[in-house]
Amino acid sequence: MVVYLIGAGPGDADLITLKAVKILNKADVVFYDYLANDEILNHVPDSAERIYVGKKAGEHYKTQNQINDLIITQARNYENVVRLKGGDPFVFGRGGEEILALMENNIEFEVVPGVTSAIGVPTSLGLPVTHRAVATSVTIVTGHEDPTKDESQVHWDYTADTLVILMGIGNIRENTHEIMKYRDGSTPVCVIENGTLPDEKVIFSTLENISNEDINTPAILIIGDVVELYEDIYNY
Numbered sequence: 001m002v003v004y005l006i007g008a009g010p011g012d013a014d015l016i017t018l019k020a021v022k023i024l025n026k027a028d029v030v031f032y033d034y035l036a037n038d039e040i041l042n043h044v045p046d047s048a049e050r051i052y053v054g055k056k057a058g059e060h061y062k063t064q065n066q067i068n069d070l071i072i073t074q075a076r077n078y079e080n081v082v083r084l085k086g087g088d089p090f091v092f093g094r095g096g097e098e099i100l101a102l103m104e105n106n107i108e109f110e111v112v113p114g115v116t117s118a119i120g121v122p123t124s125l126g127l128p129v130t131h132r133a134v135a136t137s138v139t140i141v142t143g144h145e146d147p148t149k150d151e152s153q154v155h156w157d158y159t160a161d162t163l164v165i166l167m168g169i170g171n172i173r174e175n176t177h178e179i180m181k182y183r184d185g186s187t188p189v190c191v192i193e194n195g196t197l198p199d200e201k202v203i204f205s206t207l208e209n210i211s212n213e214d215i216n217t218p219a220i221l222i223i224g225d226v227v228e229l230y231e232d233i234y235n236y
């Protein structure tokens with residue numbers, strides 16, 4: 001029994017790794033959530049059990065503890081158990097919590113990295129998050145911190161040239177207000193909705209105006225001069 005924690009990539013079903021596909025081909029059971037493209041399940045044998053464990057902003061179909069328990073139970077019954085997660089399993093994916101639970105229960109596991117939306121979504125558009133002479137550093141931060149924490153770890157005073165915010169739409173007004181304490185309101189912002197998917201939408205704005213836009217999830221925000229560079233390149 002091995003549990004494979006696999007990154008499914010940012011959306012487009014072809015953006016999964018070859019290693020992930022090889023493991024999916026021999027899976028006995030697959031746990032998946034809403035960010036993993038359903039088409040990826042075509043790599044799984046017909047005989048394999050497919051278990052949806054949900055998880056979407058504001059809609060927690062199963063709690064993290066319930067998911068951990070389910071994976072542990074199936075790991076005791078099957079040879080190859082796959083836990084498929086959108087993007088990379090360790091980038092705001094709670095993959096670390098799942099492997100800790102497996103370790104506590106002496107269950108063997110392997111982690112297969114995935115293309116994270118934080119980098120893969122802008123890259124697929126041709127928007128570089130770093131660029132010589134424009135941005136030499138990037139910070140990836142959550143826009144929706146665990147509300148049960150005693151103290152916030154997100155202070156918005158990040159000094160990286162580019163900020164990439166995941167799960168940032170629900171609190172966009174509050175967050176951009178905080179960021180403007182450290183960055184100019186005219187700083188360029190790009191929002192990418194449903195990146196790498198057929199219904200992808202790209203919005204260009206500024207820190208002071210972006211919260212007035214109509215944005216659907218999942219979406220990421222990219223903040224910094226790379227956005228202006230991108231606009232210059234593509235309007236050339």
Ligand SMILES: C[S@@+](CC[C@H](N)C(=O)[O-])C[C@H]1O[C@@H](n2cnc3c(N)ncnc32)[C@H](O)[C@@H]1O
Binds near residue numbers: 085093117166
């Ligand atoms: C719970 S986090 C999981 C991130 C994932 N582990 C990763 O590496 O991409 C979910 C957030 O990722 C971002 N996201 C995931 N897929 C996306 C996509 N196709 N387009 C835009 N943003 C996406 C959104 O900010 C969304 O709220």
